[in-house]
Amino acid sequence: EVQLQESGPGLVKPSQSLSLTCSVTGYSITSNYWGWIRKFPGNKMEWMGYISYSGSTSYNPSLKSRISITRDTSKNQFFLQLNSVTTEDTATYYCARRVYYYRLFDYWGQGVMVTVSS
Amino acid sequence: DVLMTQTPVSLPVSLGGQVSISCRSSQSLVHSDGNTYLHWYLQKPGQSPQLLIYRVSNRFSGVPDRFSGSGSGTDFTLKISRVEPEDLGVYYCLQSTHFPWTFGGGTKLELK
Numbered sequence: 376e377v378q379l380q381e382s383g384p385g386l387v388k389p390s391q392s393l394s395l396t397c398s399v400t401g402y403s404i405t406s407n408y409w410g411w412i413r414k415f416p417g418n419k420m421e422w423m424g425y426i427s428y429s430g431s432t433s434y435n436p437s438l439k440s441r442i443s444i445t446r447d448t449s450k451n452q453f454f455l456q457l458n459s460v461t462t463e464d465t466a467t468y469y470c471a472r473r474v475y476y477y478r479l480f481d482y483w484g485q486g487v488m489v490t491v492s493s
Numbered sequence: 494d495v496l497m498t499q500t501p502v503s504l505p506v507s508l509g510g511q512v513s514i515s516c517r518s519s520q521s522l523v524h525s526d527g528n529t530y531l532h533w534y535l536q537k538p539g540q541s542p543q544l545l546i547y548r549v550s551n552r553f554s555g556v557p558d559r560f561s562g563s564g565s566g567t568d569f570t571l572k573i574s575r576v577e578p579e580d581l582g583v584y585y586c587l588q589s590t591h592f593p594w595t596f597g598g599g600t601k602l603e604l605k
Contacts, residue, residue: 418583420542420596435593437494469541477548478530478589483541 377402379470379484387464387491393457397470397484404428404451408473410480411444411455413466421466425473426453460491495519495588499597505605506576514600516569516586523566523590530589533562533571537582545584546571573602 383395397409410425424434426444434442438457446453457464467488471480496519506512522529533546544553546562549569559580561572573580581604586597 418599418601420585420587420599422594422596433592437593478594479532479544479547479587480542481544481553483543485541 377472377482379472379482381468381470381484381487383468383487383489385488385490387460387489388493389461389491390459393455393460393464393489393491395455395468395470395487395489397453397455399451399453399472402472403448404446404453405448408475409446409453410471410473412469412471412480412483414469414486415466423455423457462491465489465491494593495522495591495595497586497588497595497597499584499586499600501600502598503601503603505603507605508576508578510576511572511574512576512602513573514571514584514586514602516564516571516597518567518569518588520591521566522569522588529565531562531564531569532587532589533560534585534587535580535582536585537579540582542585576602 378400380398387393406428408425408427411423414420424444426432432444441458443456467486469486471483474481498517500515522531529549531549534542536542545556550562559574563570583599583601585599
């Protein structure tokens with residue numbers, strides 16, 4: 376069974392970088408696509424970006440200058456880095472598997488809550 | 494970006510009842526490949542979102558037939574019949590026809 380687990384600091388200071396790891400078990404990240412989604416306080420959800428089986432990436436234009444998604448295939452992990460964070464980046468961050476053919480996310484991690492505050 | 498408008502925001506229901514959630518898009522969700530990429534998710538309290546319906550009307554593996562999706566173009570509906578306690582939570586629609594993918598604002602299904 377595919378399982379994803381996010382990890383990273385729960386508190387980040389404004390103007391610093393947010394770095395999260397998604398560890399995947401039960402499936403190789405060299406297949407399919409792998410994405411990050413966040414949920415803001417108040418329920419709004421935002422697709423942030425994804426990395427493909429080949430390492431190519433695609434980002435939401437609203438974040439394009441601040442976001443980077445990378446991977447370590449030897450550890451079957453992929454990563455999110457979001458630079459120059461503000462309090463508006465406070466959210467619960469989820470990693471998920473994106474199914475290419477159906478253009479959807481089927482398996483999700485449990486999420487990690489990140490607060491941006493000084 | 495395609496704006497996804499979900500209504501209602503809050504939906505009180507009695508167990509055993511039937512409800513409908515609407516999701517409307519600011520432009521047609523018919524892709525150039527002919528498919529319509531509109532999906533429904535449920536986020537139960539304390540859990541991550543789970544896929545219920547994909548491409549308008551297809552139930553994901555293990556989803557009971559109490560859940561049904563319909564619609565076309567810009568207007569879509571999720572119906573839940575014989576509501577059970579495990580159906581409570583926040584429902585989201587997601588469009589993946591247009592870049593960037595966008596979610597509806599969510600509908601909270603709660604007990605009356």
